[in-house]
């Protein structure tokens with residue numbers, strides 16, 4: 001079909017600016033996601049990771065050995081004092097992120113924050129003020145689902161208008177997640193919203209824009225170890241006729257688990273599966289197919305996809321931040337952009353609590 005990339009996988013990969021490999025990265029946090037995703041992704045594309053710090057020194061040592069890192073820093077200050085570190089890549093539990101971000105910005109470093117930027121709406125606003133006070137530092141948020149094969153593929157089709165005006169969009173995740181692997185998450189008041197569904201919401205914002213109003217329901221099951229919600233249904237209203245919803249459910253212990261994305265437009269449809277939830281965090285491959293009236297095809301297109309969410313998508317936010325640094329522009333994953341994702345998340349939490357429709361304007365004046 002005209003307008004489609006010849007090499008689909010290459011079109012899904014992020015683009016790094018010239019000089020990216022000269023920018024030094026210092027990583028804070030040597031936990032599960034850094035080992036499974038951040039460092040493998042950076043190694044794959046040849047980025048220059050200078051060293052790592054973790055409050056548990058032995059974890060930093062083990063990760064350093066595993067990835068052949070030159071320096072294991074004894075403190076945040078030691079990492080920030082290293083002049084070869086241009087970018088601080090923070091991957092610690094969200095409640096600890098603000099204090100590190102504050103120190104990194106005071107040291108004049110660029111920062112890649114983990115999601116959620118903060119675990120409460122008040123925390124988000126405080127973080128926004130902190131970042132705004134340091135305009136020379138570039139700050140991006142690690143919403144890497146935007147670089148997953150399914151979301152990038154759908155974005156390629158929508159940009160090229162191959163589905164026509166979207167009229168239906170949905171994501172349905174029904175899996176089992178053992179939240180005890182993140183002990184610090186168990187006492188958080190909100191679980192799926194800021195920690196998981198945030199990715200799905202951010203992807204919907206990339207594809208369809210920020211919703212105007214939301215209606216959400218949340219659920220828990222008796223005896224679950226986590227305080228927060230383990231099921232979230234979210235209906236999102238847009239100014240046009242698009243009907244959009246997300247259903248994110250993490251207590252399905254049956255063998256019939258699924259994670260699907262679907263979009264129907266007036267001239268075509270696309271659907272895919274998200275492999276990561278097959279076996280988190282390694283996951284399986286994504287699948288994707290689409291059909292468009294534009295080429296009169298009677299059969300769907302099924303591009304062969306080899307890229308994965310983990311680790312491949314994790315180079316996306318770093319490429320975005322490095323581009324902003326080299327070209328002195330705002331990252332597409334800026335905190336301002338992320339504020340609209342978080343406003344949608346916390347509007348959903350407010351909606352579920354109050355059992356009413358919540359307008360985004362209540363949070364984003």
Ligand SMILES: NC(=O)c1ccc[n+]([C@@H]2O[C@H](COP(=O)([O-])OP(=O)(O)OC[C@H]3O[C@@H](n4cnc5c(N)ncnc54)[C@H](O)[C@@H]3O)[C@@H](O)[C@H]2O)c1
Pocket residue numbers: 028029030031032033034053054055056059091092093094096114115116142144182183195
């Ligand atoms: N796809 C994603 O975007 C994704 C997936 C998983 C986790 N995360 C986020 O990444 C972050 C880390 O998650 P994880 O799964 O690696 O958790 P984890 O519990 O496995 O690891 C966290 C690490 O941070 C260290 N740490 C805690 N406080 C610290 C501090 N003040 N200074 C330095 N180190 C500190 C801990 O010792 C631990 O090694 C969280 O914010 C989480 O929400 C994002």
